[in-house]
Amino acid sequence: KRQRSTYTHTRESFMDVYNILREELMKDPVVQSHPSHAKEWFQEVLDYNVPGGKLNRGMAVYDVLAAIKGAEALAEADVLQANALGWCIEWLQAFFLVADDIMDGSITRRGQPCWYKQEKVGMIACNDYILLECCIFKIIKQHMAGHPGYLKVMELFHEVTYQTAHGQLLDLTTAPQGRVDLSKYTLDTYMRIVTYKTAYYSFYLPVACGMVLAGITDPQAYATAEDILLDMGRYFQIQDDYLDCYGDPEVIGKIGTDIEDNKCSWLICTALQHASQEQQDIIKAHYGASDPASVAHIKELYEKLDLEAKFKAYEAQSYATLSQRIAEQTAMPRLVFTSLLDKIYKRCK
Numbered sequence: 001k002r003q004r005s006t007y008t009h010t011r012e013s014f015m016d017v018y019n020i021l022r023e024e025l026m027k028d029p030v031v032q033s034h035p036s037h038a039k040e041w042f043q044e045v046l047d048y049n050v051p052g053g054k055l056n057r058g059m060a061v062y063d064v065l066a067a068i069k070g071a072e073a074l075a076e077a078d079v080l081q082a083n084a085l086g087w088c089i090e091w092l093q094a095f096f097l098v099a100d101d102i103m104d105g106s107i108t109r110r111g112q113p114c115w116y117k118q119e120k121v122g123m124i125a126c127n128d129y130i131l132l133e134c135c136i137f138k139i140i141k142q143h144m145a146g147h148p149g150y151l152k153v154m155e156l157f158h159e160v161t162y163q164t165a166h167g168q169l170l171d172l173t174t175a176p177q178g179r180v181d182l183s184k185y186t187l188d189t190y191m192r193i194v195t196y197k198t199a200y201y202s203f204y205l206p207v208a209c210g211m212v213l214a215g216i217t218d219p220q221a222y223a224t225a226e227d228i229l230l231d232m233g234r235y236f237q238i239q240d241d242y243l244d245c246y247g248d249p250e251v252i253g254k255i256g257t258d259i260e261d262n263k264c265s266w267l268i269c270t271a272l273q274h275a276s277q278e279q280q281d282i283i284k285a286h287y288g289a290s291d292p293a294s295v296a297h298i299k300e301l302y303e304k305l306d307l308e309a310k311f312k313a314y315e316a317q318s319y320a321t322l323s324q325r326i327a328e329q330t331a332m333p334r335l336v337f338t339s340l341l342d343k344i345y346k347r348c349k
């Protein structure tokens with residue numbers, strides 16, 4: 001009797017789906033009829049920018065669908081569809097990262113030069129990130145046509161793209177490069193930036209995709225999921241800001257530069273909330289400056305304001321509140337939320 005291979009959800013099997021999707025996109029008649037240099041360019045835009053991250057957002061869709069179905073593993077027909085939508089989230093992230101790196105004048109991304117920094121690319125990258133966004137809807141059409149949730153998924157990706165762009169708008173106008181206007185650095189504005197720029201696409205989108213594939217249509221279920229997942233996403237970014245300053249570069253895989261980069265981070269917004277007039281003058285004089293002495297002045301001020309303890313208190317409070325809300329909600333199996341919660345809390349220092 002032929003042994004039915006059961007699918008195991010790993011980075012390798014998820015990458016297999018990337019190769020399927022890339023081949024489908026390369027087979028598109030428009031691409032096929034290009035001269036070879038243009039075909040090669042398009043393939044390089046995908047291969048250079050889409051895979052290469054940790055792929056957690058994309059891989060979460062499968063786990064959410066399996067958790068809602070109460071299944072250990074998904075049936076074969078569901079595996080490709082779930083992973084195709086998961087890859088749409090990775091394509092969305094690639095589109096925003098290529099665009100954001102141009103706007104921020106970044107040098108490297110995921111340990112390699114930013115796409116626009118390539119000699120041959122430059123501002124062609126602006127057309128490339130548009131193509132990356134277009135791929136999302138080509139993939140949805142290919143893999144969701146005929147599914148009752150096809151329209152809902154289209155609306156979901158359009159809405160989250162709109163929200164994420166508003167998050168970037170707020171971030172860019174609150175912390176314009178080189179100009180430090182600390183009056184705009186309030187925790188309220190900070191929370192809005194991280195909600196729209198990070199939480200929607202990183203936490204709400206993967207779960208909402210799994211919910212659509214599971215056939216959930218109740219708007220209250222999506223509202224409950226949104227409420228919990230946006231709080232999770234805000235915690236995730238606040239923790240990221242904390243680790244940028246207090247994390248071990250070996251573990252977080254980069255050396256933090258938020259202070260030098262004038263970033264509107266949870267640390268600086270919390271510091272400003274508690275700083276005396278004299279301490280605010282120190283921040284005005286040294287935040288956003290790249291010289292080590294200025295960075296040292298800011299870190300010394302963070303110590304005086306005991307921001308580490310403030311973060312730990314927020315972390316404990318946030319984890320307790322989220323755990324309770326997850327236990328209380330009846331919209332979905334708790335595993336949908338707890339599997340994400342357990343992966344984003346307490347990455348060792």
Ligand SMILES: O=C(O)c1ccc2cc(-c3ccc[nH]3)cc(-c3cccc4ccccc34)c2n1
Pocket residue numbers: 053054055056057060202203239340343344345346347
């Ligand atoms: O690009 C990625 O996939 C990526 C990059 C860095 C990451 C860091 C942590 C991190 C843990 C502690 C402190 N930090 C957790 C996740 C993560 C893991 C699992 C699911 C997720 C869903 C949405 C967003 C993130 C994640 C992570 N994912």
